[in-house]
Amino acid sequence: MSYDVLIVGGGAAGLAAAARLAGQPVQVLLLERNPRVGKKILSTGNGRCNLSNEQMSADFYGEAAGFVRTLYETVPPENVLAFFHSLGLMTLSEEGRIYPRTMAAASVLDILRQAIDAPNITLLTDTKVSSLRQDRSGMWIAETQERTFHARNVLLAAGGFASPKSGSDGSGAALLRSLSLPLTPPSPALVQMKTRPALPALKGLRTRAALSLFVDGNCVRRETGELLFTDYGISGVCVFQLSGDAAVALSEHHSVSVRIHFLPELEPENVPEWLRSRLAQLDHGPLGTCFTGVFQRVLAEAILKASGLRPDQSMLTAAEQRRLCEHIAAFPLDITGTLGFDHAQVTRGGLKLSAVNPQTMEVRPGLYAAGEVLDCDGPCGGYNLHFAFASGIAAADAIAGSAPVLP
Numbered sequence: 001m002s003y004d005v006l007i008v009g010g011g012a013a014g015l016a017a018a019a020r021l022a023g024q025p026v027q028v029l030l031l032e033r034n035p036r037v038g039k040k041i042l043s044t045g046n047g048r049c050n051l052s053n054e055q056m057s058a059d060f061y062g063e064a065a066g067f068v069r070t071l072y073e074t075v076p077p078e079n080v081l082a083f084f085h086s087l088g089l090m091t092l093s094e095e096g097r098i099y100p101r102t103m104a105a106a107s108v109l110d111i112l113r114q115a116i117d118a119p120n121i122t123l124l125t126d127t128k129v130s131s132l133r134q135d136r137s138g139m140w141i142a143e144t145q146e147r148t149f150h151a152r153n154v155l156l157a158a159g160g161f162a163s164p165k166s167g168s169d170g171s172g173a174a175l176l177r178s179l180s181l182p183l184t185p186p187s188p189a190l191v192q193m194k195t196r197p198a199l200p201a202l203k204g205l206r207t208r209a210a211l212s213l214f215v216d217g218n219c220v221r222r223e224t225g226e227l228l229f230t231d232y233g234i235s236g237v238c239v240f241q242l243s244g245d246a247a248v249a250l251s252e253h254h255s256v257s258v259r260i261h262f263l264p265e266l267e268p269e270n271v272p273e274w275l276r277s278r279l280a281q282l283d284h285g286p287l288g289t290c291f292t293g294v295f296q297r298v299l300a301e302a303i304l305k306a307s308g309l310r311p312d313q314s315m316l317t318a319a320e321q322r323r324l325c326e327h328i329a330a331f332p333l334d335i336t337g338t339l340g341f342d343h344a345q346v347t348r349g350g351l352k353l354s355a356v357n358p359q360t361m362e363v364r365p366g367l368y369a370a371g372e373v374l375d376c377d378g379p380c381g382g383y384n385l386h387f388a389f390a391s392g393i394a395a396a397d398a399i400a401g402s403a404p405v406l407p
């Protein structure tokens with residue numbers, strides 16, 4: 001049997017596309033390599049699935065903004081939410097982040113699984129597509145180890161490289177490469193960073209901070225949020241947001257560093273004045289007590305040590321005060337790498353967007369791609385799932401509008 005649509009990958013994008021096509025006059029075959037669909041969805045948002053954001057805008061997608069703008073004009077953000085609501089999912093917003101009202105990722109997956117339980121959708125699990133080609137008549141042929149499938153349209157929604165244990169191990173990119181399509185090399189994003197020095201004494205310490213990312217000495221991005229120290233480096237949402245840029249710069253052999261502002265409620269230029277009045281207020285007592293009530297003790301000790309100062313010191317020269325201010329407002333750490341795809345939430349890189357129609361997700365006649373297989377990634381906050389859903393829906397709508405109905 002040949003199908004109108006073959007969807008490769010039952011993740012966020014593939015499930016959204018299949019759910020959109022459910023009940024429409026097209027025969028859909030959804031192939032998923034895992035024993036069950038949507039494994040990754042279950043681990044998103046710490047098991048709560050942050051599926052979108054009230055502030056959804058193309059501006060959050062870096063170099064992909066132009067592409068995403070057209071996509072989000074075609075499938076506006078409110079339509080993605082309306083789509084989920086129409087399937088029966090109730091949502092709520094927490095500080096702008098949109099979650100299922102159950103606060104359980106399983107609800108999002110269950111609603112999608114329920115939606116694809118339709119007569120025109122055939123789901124085959126434990127089925128990994130290993131090759132994809134088009135015959136002379138324009139029919140697409142997908143092969144697994146044991147079987148061959150034919151379809152007029154293929155939607156490649158096999159994800160990227162991040163979190164390979166969930167099924168997305170880069171096989172989508174391999175299928176695209178076999179079709180000679182242009183790919184940006186993949187690197188991990190939304191991931192922890194390794195630093196030099198690693199400051200293992202601070203392991204487990206969480207603090208609010210502003211991080212500036214420097215590439216070859218130039219500040220390229222700044223993020224404020226919770227910072228977490230680990231035995232190898234730094235983690236936390238603000239680190240995740242910077243990690244994609246850092247990984248790409250490192251892969252291109254640039255020097256990468258961060259400067260940490262540990263008192264982000266103060267502008268850096270106001271830190272010297274703050275320090276002077278703090279020292280005066282404490283009557284120039286030993287430095288070891290100066291930051292009590294400001295920083296956790298181990299952090300204060302690390303700042304003093306990095307500034308070349310001793311906790312029992314009290315009088316500071318102007319140069320020492322300057323050094324101390326620098327380490328409060330711009331603590332320097334070299335970035336030596338990021339953790340790998342096993343730890344990353346998303347992939348930076350993938351199918352070049354110049355090869356994709358942003359209204360339809362069409363790559364070649366009858367070939368569509370959606371979700372993380374594309375060279376598009378957003379920050380934490382629901383932007384990646386939203387992109388996967390919106391692009392899956394756009395592809396489904398384009399296919400439904402163009403696919404001739406089989407007799």
Ligand SMILES: Cc1cc2nc3c(=O)[nH]c(=O)nc-3n(C[C@H](O)[C@H](O)[C@H](O)COP(=O)(O)OP(=O)(O)OC[C@H]3O[C@@H](n4cnc5c(N)ncnc54)[C@H](O)[C@@H]3O)c2cc1C
Pocket residue numbers: 008009010011012013014031032033034037038039040041043044045046049050051052127128129130157158159160162163166167168169171172344345346370371372373381382383384385386388
């Ligand atoms: C721990 C974690 C937490 C996250 N939290 C959030 C969050 O809260 N909010 C947010 O917006 N984003 C989050 N993300 C990112 C988000 O989950 C992804 O961007 C999104 O799932 C991408 O959707 P996708 O459909 O493109 O790919 P995936 O969801 O990865 O789905 C791809 C599917 O294709 C299957 N597949 C792969 N190759 C083949 C093949 N050859 N044949 C058949 N099937 C194949 C895979 O098994 C998989 O099921 C998180 C990611 C991780 C890892």
